[in-house]
Amino acid sequence: MTAEAGRVAVRTVLDTGAGQDGLVRRLVEVSPGARFEEAAGPGGELWFVIAGQGELACGDLPVMPVQPDTGVWLPPGSRYSLSAGAADALRLDSVCLPAGPADAGGASGDAGVPRLSQLSDRPV
Numbered sequence: 001m002t003a004e005a006g007r008v009a010v011r012t013v014l015d016t017g018a019g020q021d022g023l024v025r026r027l028v029e030v031s032p033g034a035r036f037e038e039a040a041g042p043g044g045e046l047w048f049v050i051a052g053q054g055e056l057a058c059g060d061l062p063v064m065p066v067q068p069d070t071g072v073w074l075p076p077g078s079r080y081s082l083s084a085g086a087a088d089a090l091r092l093d094s095v096c097l098p099a100g101p102a103d104a105g106g107a108s109g110d111a112g113v114p115r116l117s118q119l120s121d122r123p124v
Helices: none
Strands: 002-004 008-015 024-029 035-039 043-052 055-057 065-066 069-075 081-085 088-095 115-118
Touching: 024 035, 081 088, 088 115
Parallel strands: none
Antiparallel strands: 002 035, 008 024, 024 088, 035 081, 043 069, 043 088, 055 065, 055 081, 069 115
């Protein structure tokens, strides 16, 4: 984990197994103006933005805005940088997924591309 230009707090809430066998749920808080850099877990990561606004950079893709009610899926092992806006801390719930058989090859051509969704855009 790398933090720059401010403070990043990562708190493990749940760890169901050692290494690649379990889920790890974390609460992440990136202080205003700070940046958090890391790599997704062996099965990828699922995020849900709780509060604040910021930007996600992943690989050579354009920077993607994140805000409350944004859901994010990061492919296994992908390096990312998450920056908080200047006004408020960015808080998210993060789940590192265990590796599985599907992670070895990927089912589609875009299997290595992060996906963002807005909860308000999804049917109940």
